[in-house]
Amino acid sequence: MIQTRAIVTNIRDLGADYFLLEVESPEIAGASKPGHFVNVLIQDSARVVLRRPIAVFDVKSNRVQLLVKSIGEGTRWISLREPGDVVNLLGPLGKGLFDKTDAKRVIMVAGGVGLAPLYYYLTYYKELNIKTVLFYGARNAKSILFQNELLELTDECVFVTEDGSLGEKGLVTDELRRYYLEHGTAEGDVVFACGPKFMLKQVVDFADAEHIECFVSLESFMGCGAGVCLSCVIPARHYSQDGDKYFKLCTDGPVINSNIIDKRYFEESYAGH
Amino acid sequence: MLATDNPRLRVSRGKLQLKNPVLSASGTFGYGTELQDIAHPEHYGGIALKGITLKPRSGNPPPRLVEAVGGVINSVGLQNDGVQDFVEKKVIPLQSYNTTIIANINGVQLEDYWMMAEKLEGSPIDYIEINVSCPNLKEGGVEFGKSPKSIAAIVSGVRKRTTIPLMLKLTPQVTDIKEIIKAAEDNGLDIVTLINTYPAIVIDINTKKPVLGNIRGGFSGPAVKPMAINLVWEARKATKLPIVGMGGVCSWQDAVEFMLAGADAVAVGTWHFINPGIALEIAEGLMAYMDKNGFESVSEITGYTWRQYNE
Ligand SMILES: Cc1cc2nc3c(=O)[nH]c(=O)nc-3n(C[C@H](O)[C@H](O)[C@H](O)COP(=O)(O)OP(=O)(O)OC[C@H]3O[C@@H](n4cnc5c(N)ncnc54)[C@H](O)[C@@H]3O)c2cc1C
Numbered sequence A: 001m002i003q004t005r006a007i008v009t010n011i012r013d014l015g016a017d018y019f020l021l022e023v024e025s026p027e028i029a030g031a032s033k034p035g036h037f038v039n040v041l042i043q044d045s046a047r048v049v050l051r052r053p054i055a056v057f058d059v060k061s062n063r064v065q066l067l068v069k070s071i072g073e074g075t076r077w078i079s080l081r082e083p084g085d086v087v088n089l090l091g092p093l094g095k096g097l098f099d100k101t102d103a104k105r106v107i108m109v110a111g112g113v114g115l116a117p118l119y120y121y122l123t124y125y126k127e128l129n130i131k132t133v134l135f136y137g138a139r140n141a142k143s144i145l146f147q148n149e150l151l152e153l154t155d156e157c158v159f160v161t162e163d164g165s166l167g168e169k170g171l172v173t174d175e176l177r178r179y180y181l182e183h184g185t186a187e188g189d190v191v192f193a194c195g196p197k198f199m200l201k202q203v204v205d206f207a208d209a210e211h212i213e214c215f216v217s218l219e220s221f222m223g224c225g226a227g228v229c230l231s232c233v234i235p236a237r238h239y240s241q242d243g244d245k246y247f248k249l250c251t252d253g254p255v256i257n258s259n260i261i262d263k264r265y266f267e268e269s270y271a272g273h
Numbered sequence B: 001m002l003a004t005d006n007p008r009l010r011v012s013r014g015k016l017q018l019k020n021p022v023l024s025a026s027g028t029f030g031y032g033t034e035l036q037d038i039a040h041p042e043h044y045g046g047i048a049l050k051g052i053t054l055k056p057r058s059g060n061p062p063p064r065l066v067e068a069v070g071g072v073i074n075s076v077g078l079q080n081d082g083v084q085d086f087v088e089k090k091v092i093p094l095q096s097y098n099t100t101i102i103a104n105i106n107g108v109q110l111e112d113y114w115m116m117a118e119k120l121e122g123s124p125i126d127y128i129e130i131n132v133s134c135p136n137l138k139e140g141g142v143e144f145g146k147s148p149k150s151i152a153a154i155v156s157g158v159r160k161r162t163t164i165p166l167m168l169k170l171t172p173q174v175t176d177i178k179e180i181i182k183a184a185e186d187n188g189l190d191i192v193t194l195i196n197t198y199p200a201i202v203i204d205i206n207t208k209k210p211v212l213g214n215i216r217g218g219f220s221g222p223a224v225k226p227m228a229i230n231l232v233w234e235a236r237k238a239t240k241l242p243i244v245g246m247g248g249v250c251s252w253q254d255a256v257e258f259m260l261a262g263a264d265a266v267a268v269g270t271w272h273f274i275n276p277g278i279a280l281e282i283a284e285g286l287m288a289y290m291d292k293n294g295f296e297s298v299s300e301i302t303g304y305t306w307r308q309y310n311e
């Protein structure tokens, strides 16, 4: 983990409030693995105090790419950076989970900006020659990003939109189910998912029922991003004696095996939502 | 030599003996080593570890942290593995570092503090910080901090059970700071530390529910600094004991301000999340400030402004 002032080398407006920011940081680029994230310092804002966690989208030699959806003051600030600007980053953070190199087939399920942490995994699995199948859902055609790159990176790629303006119409999870009905479960499958909670719940339930190993990338309110403040906790499935037990999303995750998460976490009513 | 080890930054007043006046505030620096790539334990004069309780606690339900203008509100609720685990596991890796270790102890009843002191006696820690100001405990915690009677009982009980120097961490909600400090000092207190967080609530206007899982949390960060400095100023009037000031320290300039008001040392809390390398920056800033302003040692800054209005 380092703290660095990285120079913006490029920023692309991808439409639908998505931006791809590229910064020069040999140290973070060199140390990043799939599953890592960085904490971005938001400057010039009276309202934003904490850094904003953003997944490492991809690494191109000395450069780190971040896919950011502008949804509030912090992410808007990031989207307004220009080449030559300096961005203060803390990272790489997280466990950087990448030990599933024995997978026979990797199933990725991305909802919206949930593509961000999964893209880097896809590039790695491509290098390892492991078969990948991506289900990528978004609101409409405009919100489906990197179509060409994804077709190139994956062995099979299913785009799903809510309005049917691109690919299948409906929900990614329906397409996931259909795929398994048609192809059957394969030994050695691993599922990775990132997206809204209701989507994750469906994926996790499905993976549980089919006995497929499943990893999800979660979000929570983070303070330090480095394991010292205990702000980011997610309830664990196994209880401790005095009640609930939690794990730290920033250092135990943010990509974690779904079988250690308390299922209540995925309910709409859960306070941590 | 790093600025953090410069002898001009040494703090030596009563039982407060530090190589430099920058501490980490409890709960914002884990167990000391997590951030060491950037914030090495040896950059600090002392590190206060995450608050502990007699028995393990799982803490409050999430969300546990939310932002507000000028700070954050946390409701972590003292998630920890208990004093036994602390003594057996947490302090051991820290022994080899050239810094001082502060155990932050919390109780739901008076006896908790006493029993923890007993367990800590003989362990390689340098200070016990009695926290009577945690707003995230349903019982005990901050309520003790408002009552001179409870303070007297807690401090005297802890004093009887350990020879480790004692710090008392005050709530900004102190009723009468003079009375509180006197009650502690009369019963063997060595050092005053202040402030802990302010009770606070944030409501999401869309869901119409409090944002924090625990409803209420404690506010900290840059916005509390002027109030914290006011309390350091008042505490200085109440005692000659060493004072560790905290609440919104985000830069070396903030550290200087606390010291001018009477603090012997400062602690950094929330700002670790924004700038984990802050301790070294403060030490470097203090050195430059001392050179520019003709201070030979950091202790000359302590109370410099305060004295002009109070002596
Ligand atoms: C590990 C991790 C990786 C992420 N990766 C990406 C990514 O690659 N691309 C991307 O666009 N977004 C990502 N996010 C989400 C991103 O951090 C939030 O969208 C951003 O913090 C919102 O900040 P804001 O100021 O724009 O909006 P705000 O108006 O402050 O907040 C809008 C919402 O964002 C969430 N949020 C705010 N602050 C935090 C925080 N400190 N930690 C977690 N959630 C917060 C809350 O749910 C809040 O209601 C990630 C989040 C996490 C935890």
Ligand SMILES: Cc1cc2nc3c(=O)[nH]c(=O)nc-3n(C[C@H](O)[C@H](O)[C@H](O)COP(=O)(O)O)c2cc1C
Residues within 6 Å of the ligand: A223, A229, A231, B025, B026, B027, B028, B050, B051, B052, B072, B074, B076, B078, B104, B131, B134, B169, B195, B196, B197, B219, B220, B221, B222, B224, B246, B247, B248, B249, B267, B268, B269, B270, B271
């Ligand atoms: C996430 C978090 C956890 C904290 N946990 C503790 C704790 O366990 N014990 C304690 O005495 N103070 C705790 N505090 C309070 C800090 O030690 C400090 O007194 C307070 O945050 C004011 O300083 P600051 O404005 O620099 O953060 C915590 C603060 C934060 C933000």
Ligand code: FES
Residues within 6 Å of the ligand: A221, A222, A223, A224, A225, A226, A227, A228, A229, A230, A231, A232, A233, A248, A249, A250, A251
């Ligand atoms: S964000 Fe601080 S412990 Fe995870």
